[in-house]
Amino acid sequence: MTDMMIETRNLMKKYKGTRAVDALNLAIPQGEIYGFLGPNGAGKTTTIRMLLGLIKPDSGVVQIFGKDLRKDRLQILRRVGSLVEYPSYYGHLNAIENLETIRRILNVPKSRIHEVLATVGLTKDAKRVVKGYSLGMKQRLGIATALLGSPELLILDEPTNGLDPSGILEIRELIKKMPKEQGITVLVSSHLLSEVEQMASSVGIVNQGRMIFQDSMPNLQRKAGSEIYIALSDAEAGVVTARELGCFPRLDDGRLVFKGLDNGQIARLVAALVDARHSIYRVEERRKSLEDLFLTMTGSGGAETDISRIDAGHGAPRAVGLRREAAQ
Amino acid sequence: MNQWIAALRSERIKLGHSRILLLAVIDPLLCVLIGLTAGMEKGDWMGLLLAMSLIHAMFFLPMLTGIFSAFVCRYEHEGGGWKQILSLPISRPALYLAKLLVAAGALALAQILFAISVVLVGLYQGFDLSLIPWELFATRLLGGFAACLPLAALQLFVSTMWSSFAAPLVLNMVFTVPNILIVNSATVGPYYPWAQPMLAMMQSNIDYNFGAFNLPTQSLMITVGASFLLFLTAGLMYFNRKPV
Numbered sequence A: 001m002t003d004m005m006i007e008t009r010n011l012m013k014k015y016k017g018t019r020a021v022d023a024l025n026l027a028i029p030q031g032e033i034y035g036f037l038g039p040n041g042a043g044k045t046t047t048i049r050m051l052l053g054l055i056k057p058d059s060g061v062v063q064i065f066g067k068d069l070r071k072d073r074l075q076i077l078r079r080v081g082s083l084v085e086y087p088s089y090y091g092h093l094n095a096i097e098n099l100e101t102i103r104r105i106l107n108v109p110k111s112r113i114h115e116v117l118a119t120v121g122l123t124k125d126a127k128r129v130v131k132g133y134s135l136g137m138k139q140r141l142g143i144a145t146a147l148l149g150s151p152e153l154l155i156l157d158e159p160t161n162g163l164d165p166s167g168i169l170e171i172r173e174l175i176k177k178m179p180k181e182q183g184i185t186v187l188v189s190s191h192l193l194s195e196v197e198q199m200a201s202s203v204g205i206v207n208q209g210r211m212i213f214q215d216s217m218p219n220l221q222r223k224a225g226s227e228i229y230i231a232l233s234d235a236e237a238g239v240v241t242a243r244e245l246g247c248f249p250r251l252d253d254g255r256l257v258f259k260g261l262d263n264g265q266i267a268r269l270v271a272a273l274v275d276a277r278h279s280i281y282r283v284e285e286r287r288k289s290l291e292d293l294f295l296t297m298t299g300s301g302g303a304e305t306d307i308s309r310i311d312a313g314h315g316a317p318r319a320v321g322l323r324r325e326a327a328q
Numbered sequence B: 001m002n003q004w005i006a007a008l009r010s011e012r013i014k015l016g017h018s019r020i021l022l023l024a025v026i027d028p029l030l031c032v033l034i035g036l037t038a039g040m041e042k043g044d045w046m047g048l049l050l051a052m053s054l055i056h057a058m059f060f061l062p063m064l065t066g067i068f069s070a071f072v073c074r075y076e077h078e079g080g081g082w083k084q085i086l087s088l089p090i091s092r093p094a095l096y097l098a099k100l101l102v103a104a105g106a107l108a109l110a111q112i113l114f115a116i117s118v119v120l121v122g123l124y125q126g127f128d129l130s131l132i133p134w135e136l137f138a139t140r141l142l143g144g145f146a147a148c149l150p151l152a153a154l155q156l157f158v159s160t161m162w163s164s165f166a167a168p169l170v171l172n173m174v175f176t177v178p179n180i181l182i183v184n185s186a187t188v189g190p191y192y193p194w195a196q197p198m199l200a201m202m203q204s205n206i207d208y209n210f211g212a213f214n215l216p217t218q219s220l221m222i223t224v225g226a227s228f229l230l231f232l233t234a235g236l237m238y239f240n241r242k243p244v
């Protein structure tokens, strides 16, 4: 039924009675960079482990490349590169030897080792024992390992963990190139919205094991919306003027706040206010930050939670349920 | 089969620069000292083999078995390698068997070096090479090696279960020490995996005809074979399901 690279249905995993992953429906189309976003303990790593067959779900189905993971696990894994949680390495071996242990199982040409080392910028340190690597270098080696088998699907669990800003940028650029240059689909997990925003083309947000939002990145950004703030001499009177034009602002600290105005409306509004002898001090657009939206959705932010903003997407009804549970 | 060979070749790299195989050399070297000081009657090859086997089979072989079995899991435990290697297109049984074979190979090396050292000590003391009872020698040496395999399977099972290099070794040590007592028991001895190597290498000899040493080779080997299959199956079943 799919051209989905990854699809899960009602995936569930319990640990000691609590559901680390619950009724999770992932849908990742080919060629996407899918940002798998959620706060600490949301169930990202647990989900990824299930995708790779490292742990078995308590219920639900995983399909990768349209094949059932339970039946075709090895065939699937041959086409997947992964990095789970923190990089794995053999400390007593150098980078080339580390990759060689994997290469012998993947059965790819030796030249791949040097290619992937160059890709992640480890060529210079390739002959050093990995024990002496910095965390960032180990992380790069982990990514090189994931790329070794020329995978069609790359699953990276918090790949920029422990990297410095330039390292983060480099890895991000690397990930962004994958779909364009090699047609690789990428699932990348993160607890940082800003990071996902900068590279993902679609997003899934999980919280407490449940998917609360899954859609394209532009759609998520649209939800964040923007507001126009107008600071003026007499706000109370300004509201009346605005109403005459069919705009209904709220008042915020002597400013009028409008939602969803287009350019024409703003122009007419300002002109009318000036005509009515208001002094206009400031007209500014404020984007409701995605960060706020994310915090609202995951309930990890401030006290005020606005359910109405989380209306679209697969996860919506659950998000409401979740908030209620949290409120009790 | 291909997977298994691939896994084996991959394990080979991991042994890399580690000096673990030196242990297989140290064991026979220490046995040489014993052989040289044993003061055997000239030409008594079997006596020499037995004298040198005592420490080798009672302590070194079980200890080495535990060490090698733990060692093949060590780097996976340390560097988080399990999740990486099990995300590769290799079946868990193939990987498990590859690791067991590496441990068995290291044990075989220890046993071969031990055999060579016995012969060298004999020659040094002027024994006649043509008088070596080859058949008996072979039975003891091969039997001793085979009798390590159930323990290797058991220790590998424990080593995959506990994510530590040291813990399985401590367990192994704790169960190896009572070997001195357990061989006295004809009922328990053959079923005690830590004692099986020494029973196989030293049984039914005029000097050691008490307790478990009296068992005929054949029945001991049946016990060894059965316990190997038991531990291997249990280990494989566990590893196959282990959450990583």
Ligand SMILES: Nc1ncnc2c1ncn2[C@@H]1O[C@H](COP(=O)(O)OP(=O)(O)OP(=O)(O)O)[C@@H](O)[C@H]1O
Pocket: A015, A016, A020, A038, A039, A040, A041, A042, A043, A044, A045, A046, A047, A191
């Ligand atoms: N082996 C385990 N035993 C018990 N509980 C577990 C186990 N693994 C995960 N959990 C629990 O499942 C939940 C989800 O954990 P998971 O590691 O998947 O979160 P995450 O989204 O990856 O978080 P982070 O951003 O911190 O990496 C947590 O509450 C965690 O305590």
Ligand SMILES: [Mg+2]
Pocket: A044, A045, A046, A085, A157
């Ligand atoms: Mg995680």
